[in-house]
Amino acid sequence: MAKKYNTYDHMRDAFVDAMTDLAAANKNLVMLDADLSGCVNSGCFQAKYPDRFFNVGISEADMVGIAAGLSATGLIPVAHTFACFASRRAFDQFFLSANYAKQNVKLVGTDPGITSQMNGGTHMPFEDFGLMKMVPGLVVFEPSDSVSCYKLSQQAAIHKGSTYMRLQRKGTTVRYTDDTKIELGRGIVIKDGIDVTLIATGLVMVDAAVKAVELLEAEGISAAVIDMHTVKPLDEALVLEYAKKTGKIVTIENAQRCNGLGSAISDYLSEVHPTLVKRMGIDDEFGEVGTLAYLQKRYSLMPEDIVKTVLALK
Amino acid sequence: MLNEAEVKALQKKAIDIRKLTIGAIANLGAGHIGGAMSIVELLTILYHKWMQVDPTDPKKVDRDKLVVSKGHSGPAVYATLADKGFFPLEWLDTLNQGGTNLPSHCDMNKTPGVDFTTGSLGQGSSAAVGIALGNRYQGIERFTYLVLGDGESQEGQVWEAxxxxxxxxxxxxxxxTDYNKQQLDDYCDNIMGMDPLDEKWASFGWHVQKIDGHDFNALDAAIEAAQAETKKPSMIVLDTVKSKGYCFGEGIKGNHSMGINTEQASEAIAKLESEV
Structure with a gap:
């Protein structure tokens, strides 16, 4: 029976299943963790492939370096930790030992941005998109549901070169079906529209954009919604198509709006087809503790905030 | 145990490598001479006795690997590899120049025979752990060698690895560990002392030996003993002299990276030759 990717309760389960399934056919795939295996449930992988799972303890820099060494022997290491540590703490190791050395390390950072909730400001990476985008040649992406998580994480694993996946661990939604065409580097048009295009990334932000569309319809505004799961390389053709079609773009990301998705789109359009791009995201602030609902309001990332932003567009 | 002829041959080879190293840095005008010269005996015995490598097939899967985590020792590594036949000796004249295959710090994607890219100190230690782990999982029965600096061992990542x-x-x-007792700014003890280094490694669960890093017989015996230890990783602390064999650098402060002109190089090389 075909697998039902949209039946997972949490995106982390889709990720670990995707790796476990791929490992059955690819004996080179190995997984690493830095004492957060219990948070992503990679124990399922470990139980099936105990000789292919390495828990290095609380040492993220070492984990990324070991992953680079494993890659140098021809293996495909998939290394997980929280996004704050994957980006901030092990950045030099990922930059040099993995990327500059042209290795094949699949780094996964969980609990990005406001989804780190009760772990608070210390664990709340708004800057990982920006940091990772600056690594030459790196593929940077964030799935928005279990189906895209399963498919994109497998595509990243077989991609030749290092990748960074930003992953909301807990929760998921039913957005796509098993048959939806989902491809690394290609945005997904969730809904077409003619007045404005909402381009979002990640579960919470794509959800907010989809809800905003309904509210905008009540205002007589037809908004398109794109799930831009891959922030780098950017799907420039799709961005250009919708810039021409709707003339206005609002980007929504659970990250610093400086040097993230909105920046990538602005950078591109300013050179080829100057278009009004309003970038929603975190505005040069640190994170803080709270529930997801509190934080989404606190950082003005609610569907109503998107509506306000669209209505204010000239 | 090496016989007398083997020791003499290795000593001669070490002088060749030192001459090439000094020549390459002098051709450029300046470079990391200190930490390059202190590991020449180690590189010599690894590439001429212990390491199973094929200069005609540098990426061969079934080979021993060397990670020189103190990547600024590149000039000595390049001299050793060129002498061994991994690439033409003429390449040494391109050291650190635009478009070179021999950059200041070791680069596995540019230099045939270099097994891992290093430069940000400490990182080679984890990479070597990964290589050894990957080899074991894949049933590749080869050794992974790692060279750390003593100053480098101030990096926390070394101890994580x-x-x-x-x-x-x-x-x-x-x-x-190239225990040459000096780092860029001063003697290690004046900056961030690490003694007793051997006891630190032993307390981390490693098989540890401490030897004279310029003595081929000691190196040979220590590597043999390390290979015989199959349950633990091995650390061999090499008591060395920074800039060993470059007479204008030995025993002075500031010999981590220094200018070398052609006259100094000629005089230093002549002195080395007179010792054969």
């Missing part, structure tokens, strides 16, 4: 290598019982990982 020390823990993981012991935890994973990497018996085929053999590391060396």
């Amino acid at each position: 020390a823990m993981s290598a012991a935890q994973f019982k990497l018996g085929k990982l053999i590391a060396f």
Whole structure:
């Protein structure tokens, strides 16, 4: 029976299943963790492939370096930790030992941005998109549901070169079906529209954009919604198509709006087809503790905030 | 145990490598002479006795690997590899120049025979753990060698890797510390002392030996003993002299990286030749 990717309760389960399934056919795939295996449930992988799972303890820099060494022997290491540590703490190791050395390390950072909730400001990476985008040649992406998580994480694993996946661990939604065409580097048009295009990334932000569309319809505004799961390389053709079609773009990301998705789109359009791009995201602030609902309001990332932003567009 | 002829041959080879190293740096005008010269005996015995490598097939899967984590020792590594036949000796004249295959710090994607890219100190230690782990999982029965600097051992990542290598019982990982007692700014003890280094490694669960790093017989015996230890990773602390064999650098402060002109190089090389 075909697998039902949209039946997972949490995106982390889709990720670990995707790796476990791929490992059955690819004996080179190995997984690493830095004492957060219990948070992503990679124990399922470990139980099936105990000789292919390495828990290095609380040492993220070492984990990324070991992953680079494993890659140098021809293996495909998939290394997980929280996004704050994957980006901030092990950045030099990922930059040099993995990327500059042209290795094949699949780094996964969980609990990005406001989804780190009760772990608070210390664990709340708004800057990982920006940091990772600056690594030459790196593929940077964030799935928005279990189906895209399963498919994109497998595509990243077989991609030749290092990748960074930003992953909301807990929760998921039913957005796509098993048959939806989902491809690394290609945005997904969730809904077409003619007045404005909402381009979002990640579960919470794509959800907010989809809800905003309904509210905008009540205002007589037809908004398109794109799930831009891959922030780098950017799907420039799709961005250009919708810039021409709707003339206005609002980007929504659970990250610093400086040097993230909105920046990538602005950078591109300013050179080829100057278009009004309003970038929603975190505005040069640190994170803080709270529930997801509190934080989404606190950082003005609610569907109503998107509506306000669209209505204010000239 | 090496016989007298073997020791003499290795000593002669070490002089050749030192001459090439001094020549390459002098051709450029300046470079990391200190930490390059202090590991010449180690590189010589690794590439001419212990390491199973094929200069005609540098990426051969079934080979021993060397990670020189103190990547600024590149000039000595390049001299050793060129002398061994991995690439033409003429390449040494391009050291650190635009478009070169021999950059200041070791680069596995540019230099045939270099097994891992290093430069940000400490990172080679984890990479070597990963290589040893990957080899074991894939049934590749080869050794992974790692060279650390003493100053480099102030990096926390070295000790993270020390823990993981012991935890994973990497018996085929053999590391060396180039204990030349000097770092860029001053003598290590004046900056951030690390003694007793051997006891630190032993307490991290490694098989530890401390030897004269310029003595071929001691090196040979220590590597043999390290290979015989199959349950633990091995650390061989090499008591060395920074800038060993470059007479204008030995025993002075500031010999981490220094200018070398052609006259100094000629005089230093003549002195080395007179010692044969």
